[in-house]
Amino acid sequence: MKRRDFVAAAGAATLLGACGQTKDCATGEADASAQTQETINWTMATTWPPGFQGLGTGAEYLAEQINKLSNGRIKVKVYGAGELVPALQVFDAVSSGSVEMGHGASYYWKGKLPAASFFSSVPFGLNAQEMNGWLLKGGGLELWQELYAPYNLIPMPGGNTDIQMAGWFNKEINSMEDIKGLKMRIPGLGGEVLKRAGGTPELIAGGEIFSALEMGRIDAAEFVGPYNDLAFGFYKAAKYYYYPGWQEPGATLEAIINKDAMEQLPDDLQEIVRTACLVANTDMLAEFSQKNSEALKILVEEHSVELKKLPDDVLNRFKQISEELVAEQGEHDELSKRIYQSYLSFKGLSLEWRKISRSL
Amino acid sequence: MKRRDFVAAAGAATLLGACGQTKDCATGEADASAQTQETINWTMATTWPPGFQGLGTGAEYLAEQINKLSNGRIKVKVYGAGELVPALQVFDAVSSGSVEMGHGASYYWKGKLPAASFFSSVPFGLNAQEMNGWLLKGGGLELWQELYAPYNLIPMPGGNTDIQMAGWFNKEINSMEDIKGLKMRIPGLGGEVLKRAGGTPELIAGGEIFSALEMGRIDAAEFVGPYNDLAFGFYKAAKYYYYPGWQEPGATLEAIINKDAMEQLPDDLQEIVRTACLVANTDMLAEFSQKNSEALKILVEEHSVELKKLPDDVLNRFKQISEELVAEQGEHDELSKRIYQSYLSFKGLSLEWRKISRSL
Numbered sequence: 001m002k003r004r005d006f007v008a009a010a011g012a013a014t015l016l017g018a019c020g021q022t023k024d025c026a027t028g029e030a031d032a033s034a035q036t037q038e039t040i041n042w043t044m045a046t047t048w049p050p051g052f053q054g055l056g057t058g059a060e061y062l063a064e065q066i067n068k069l070s071n072g073r074i075k076v077k078v079y080g081a082g083e084l085v086p087a088l089q090v091f092d093a094v095s096s097g098s099v100e101m102g103h104g105a106s107y108y109w110k111g112k113l114p115a116a117s118f119f120s121s122v123p124f125g126l127n128a129q130e131m132n133g134w135l136l137k138g139g140g141l142e143l144w145q146e147l148y149a150p151y152n153l154i155p156m157p158g159g160n161t162d163i164q165m166a167g168w169f170n171k172e173i174n175s176m177e178d179i180k181g182l183k184m185r186i187p188g189l190g191g192e193v194l195k196r197a198g199g200t201p202e203l204i205a206g207g208e209i210f211s212a213l214e215m216g217r218i219d220a221a222e223f224v225g226p227y228n229d230l231a232f233g234f235y236k237a238a239k240y241y242y243y244p245g246w247q248e249p250g251a252t253l254e255a256i257i258n259k260d261a262m263e264q265l266p267d268d269l270q271e272i273v274r275t276a277c278l279v280a281n282t283d284m285l286a287e288f289s290q291k292n293s294e295a296l297k298i299l300v301e302e303h304s305v306e307l308k309k310l311p312d313d314v315l316n317r318f319k320q321i322s323e324e325l326v327a328e329q330g331e332h333d334e335l336s337k338r339i340y341q342s343y344l345s346f347k348g349l350s351l352e353w354r355k356i357s358r359s360l
Numbered sequence: 361m362k363r364r365d366f367v368a369a370a371g372a373a374t375l376l377g378a379c380g381q382t383k384d385c386a387t388g389e390a391d392a393s394a395q396t397q398e399t400i401n402w403t404m405a406t407t408w409p410p411g412f413q414g415l416g417t418g419a420e421y422l423a424e425q426i427n428k429l430s431n432g433r434i435k436v437k438v439y440g441a442g443e444l445v446p447a448l449q450v451f452d453a454v455s456s457g458s459v460e461m462g463h464g465a466s467y468y469w470k471g472k473l474p475a476a477s478f479f480s481s482v483p484f485g486l487n488a489q490e491m492n493g494w495l496l497k498g499g500g501l502e503l504w505q506e507l508y509a510p511y512n513l514i515p516m517p518g519g520n521t522d523i524q525m526a527g528w529f530n531k532e533i534n535s536m537e538d539i540k541g542l543k544m545r546i547p548g549l550g551g552e553v554l555k556r557a558g559g560t561p562e563l564i565a566g567g568e569i570f571s572a573l574e575m576g577r578i579d580a581a582e583f584v585g586p587y588n589d590l591a592f593g594f595y596k597a598a599k600y601y602y603y604p605g606w607q608e609p610g611a612t613l614e615a616i617i618n619k620d621a622m623e624q625l626p627d628d629l630q631e632i633v634r635t636a637c638l639v640a641n642t643d644m645l646a647e648f649s650q651k652n653s654e655a656l657k658i659l660v661e662e663h664s665v666e667l668k669k670l671p672d673d674v675l676n677r678f679k680q681i682s683e684e685l686v687a688e689q690g691e692h693d694e695l696s697k698r699i700y701q702s703y704l705s706f707k708g709l710s711l712e713w714r715k716i717s718r719s720l
Contacts, residue, residue: 069429069635071628124720129489129522132642133649162489163717226713244720268431275429279635282492282642289493293709296716309719349653353586356656357523358718359669360484360604 040269042066042076042261045094047087047104049206050080053231054224054287055253058159059103062255062280069272074265076101091256095151100261103158106144106254107188114329115336118343119144119155121251122329123189123322126347128160128250128285130354134346135252143339154262156277158255159284162292164245165229166310167222168213168238173310176317185209185221189325190247196321206232213237222247226295227288235303242308246318253284400629402426402436402621405454407447407464409566410440413591414584414647415613418519419463422615422640429632434625436461451616455511460621463518466504466614467548474689475696478703479504479515481611482689483549483682486707488520488610488645490714494706495612503699514622516637518615519644522652524605525589526670527582528573528598533670536677545569545581549685550607556681566592573597582607586655587648595663602668606678613644 044063048056063076081087084099091109094102106119118125119140126134134140135157148155167186171178182199184191191201204212209221214237221238223229225245235241255277262270299305310318330340404423408416423436441447444459451469454462466479478485479500486494494500495517504515527546531538542559544551551561564572569581574597581598583589585605595601615637622630659665670678690700 065635068631069628071626127717127720129645129649132646133653136643136646137650163720165716243716246720249720266431268429271428275425275635275639278642279638282638283496285489286492286496289489289710289713290497290706293493293706293713296713297709307716315720346650346653349657350649352660353649353653353656356525356603356667357487360487360523360606360609360675 039072040074040265042074042100043084044076044078044101044103045084045090045099046078046102047081047090047108050083052080052228054161054227054284054291055159056080058253058280058284058287059255061283062103062158062276065276065279066273069276070269074269074273078103091151091153094256094258095153097152097258097260100258102254102256104254104256105251106155110188110329113147114332115147115339117189117326117329118339119147119252119254121248122326122343123193123247123249124319125249125326125343126350127354128162128252130346130350131160131250131252132157132281133350134343138346139342140346143335143342147335147339148256149259152259154257154259156255156257156274157252157281158277159253159281160288161224161248161251161253162285162288163250164225164248165222166242166245166247167220168229168234169220169240169242169308170213170216170238171219172240172308173242173314175311176314179314182220183218185212185218185223186247188247189322189329190222192325193247193318193321196325197317210234210237225288225292226299227291230295230299235299235305239306240308241299241305242310244309244315246310246315246322252281255280399432400434400625402434402460403444404436404438404461404463405444405450405459406438406462407441407450407468410443412440412588414521414587414644414651415519416440418613418640418644418647419615421643422463422518422636425636425639426633429636430629434629434633438463451511451513454616454618455513457512457618457620460618462614462616464614464616465611466515470548470689473507474692475507475699477549477686477689478699479507479612479614481608482686482703483553483607483609484679485609485686485703486710487714488522488612490706490710491520491610491612492517492641493710494703498706499702500706503695503702507695507699508616509619512619514617514619516615516617516634517612517641518637519613519641520648521584521608521611521613522645522648523610524585524608525582526602526605526607527580528589528594529580529600529602529668530573530576530598531579532600532668533602533674535671536674539674542580543578545572545578545583546607548607549682549689550582552685553607553678553681556685557677570594570597585648585652586659587651590655590659595659595665599666600668601659601665602670604669604675606670606675606682612641615640 046059060078063078066074066076085093088108090102090104093099106116109116144155180198183202184194184199185202185204186194187203194201202218209223210232212218213221300307330336406419420438423438426434426436445453448468450462450464453459466476469476508515540558543562544554544559545562545564546554547563554561562578569583570592572578573581690696
């Protein structure tokens with residue numbers, strides 16, 4: 001529903017009078033549930049191909065939860081990337097109010113807002129559980145909301161992919177020498193790290209990775225993790241599957257809500273929208289936990305994929321470059337600095353606890 | 361609200377007629393929101409001391425979420441252990457319908473239902489994220505519901521403490537020799553493992569651990585993790601703080617709902633109750649992630665606590681005993697066997713993914 005339609009609908013409801021029903025109160029035949037059944041129709045634009053496993057289906061789950069929890073008072077219709085607006089225009093579309101909601105990842109907007117990356121994933125950053133700790137209990141969500149407020153947007157965590165894989169390689173990586181000149185599909189900050197390490201990051205859309213790998217136009221490609229990578233069949237186009245996904249150790253997906261649309265909702269529906277985002281956040285991580293485990297087994301046992309760990313000297317060099325690069329994301333203005341400091345301080349605390357919790 | 365009160369209230373609503381309002385429809389002064397404001401009062405009994413950090417406050421958060429999401433249509437009043445029923449009678453109280461909800465941990469009921477332990481935590485079992493994967497996507501929740509169905513109960517995950525610590529010790533543990541005769545407060549399956557390993561598990565209530573440690577009546581005690589342990593001041597009564605918490609690697613807390621009470625709710629309120637449990641589940645884990653990290657730093661830096669890792673040979677022996685003991689929990693009947701097999705198969709899959717996701 002566009003904003004003016006919503007206002008019109010709200011006006012119509014008012015015209016029905018204090019009785020708040022669509023039939024005449026005096027007839028005694030009023031539909032008692034009419035007021036609660038007043039449907040608010042929202043549109044959600046996403047950055048995912050329609051029906052994309054885990055991510056696109058996670059956005060659909062979120063919409064369904066809003067519908068169920070509100071008993072149909074809000075209906076959210078979900079569109080894939082390009083169906084309504086292109087993937088990279090989702091932020092602007094929700095900001096302007098041409099759609100009420102969006103689902104994507106905050107690092108897509110780092111050109112506009114460099115500090116946005118902290119709210120999805122940064123190289124060698126927080127893992128999925130730690131992201132929830134920082135966002136929900138460490139002040140992260142409040143900073144994220146502050147960052148998006150000038151754009152008339154309310155962000156919420158709306159999913160997590162868990163740690164990703166380092167990617168598919170047709171050449172072995174034994175030392176930093178093998179990184180020099182490596183042509184690899186790797187977007188975002190990860191790509192910038194690769195570039196500073198001597199490699200050549202390539203920007204290739206998800207749907208074109210397979211043929212680029214198969215034709216030898218690139219030496220390597222990172223995408224998501226076993227769940228999505230199995231579905232895309234990358235094992236047919238590359239020999240080695242490297243881990244760990246240093247570039248995205250636990251990517252939070254975002255739900256964004258147009259602030260005006262949100263504020264026109266009664267309090268309980270606002271709570272329902274926020275809560276549905278949190279439940280979608282948990283549900284997606286649970287799905288990736290289960291599906292990644294399952295897909296990894298299939299890749300190794302049925303498709304004879306060779307799993308390999310990146311050598312320590314490569315990981316250490318990537319880490320060093322990453323820390324410099326991530327610090328640069330937090331240098332742009334006063335708010336970026338506060339976001340970076342908050343993230344860094346949570347990460348420092350978490351690393352000690354991580355060491356302990358991983359020792360079993 | 362007791363069941364008969366609920367039925368009475370529902371009857372009263374019907375008597376109001378199709379108009380469903382508390383005032384005369386014909387007057388035109390009807391309170392349009394009356395129908396949605398019909399309050400259902402529920403009572404939640406918990407196994408936690410009133411206001412207990414993280415666990416008790418998590419139960420209160422759950423109640424508050426139900427209230428907010430339902431716009432006050434359900435109000436849940438939370439009672440601490442002993443305020444209404446003793447901690448270990450929560451299961452029976454919800455089962456009989458004398459209260460509508462409970463909050464606790466499923467392993468408290470292992471005397472009655474040995475397989476119940478799988479739904480909270482078993483020694484060397486799944487961690488918090490893996491528990492969510494198994495419960496929500498691996499068939500675990502359906503099995504849990506099947507296990508509780510004969511008791512007229514619907515279980516839901518309602519929190520997670522994250523991995524716990526191995527405990528507070530006044531004697532160093534350098535080998536299995538130091539376990540022989542060790543008097544340690546450690547309940548549940550962990551206690552049974554200690555016993556089979558030659559130690560002496562002691563049953564001591566949370567509030568009495570401090571003095572038992574301080575007086576030397578026991579050599580060691582496990583409780584929860586840094587967040588709760590700091591608050592209880594155990595660092596004043598013991599020298600060493602050992603990790604990892606092999607006995608509880610990611611304890612899921614449970615919300616239980618009386619089935620009749622649930623089924624009397626309209627569909628959207630049932631969805632709201634289930635969703636509030638899932639959100640409480642996530643919120644508590646986020647809180648423990650943040651608070652454990654913070655408390656660990658305080659314990660080490662301000663209270664000079666000496667952190668120590670249990671030696672590998674001790675962990676390996678505990679693991680061996682644990683695997684035998686855990687298998688016994690899944691031997692009692694056909695359903696126990698299916699629960700154990702499902703858990704074991706999810707754990708097998710997860711361990712491979714865990715290795716990869718922890719390599720960063």
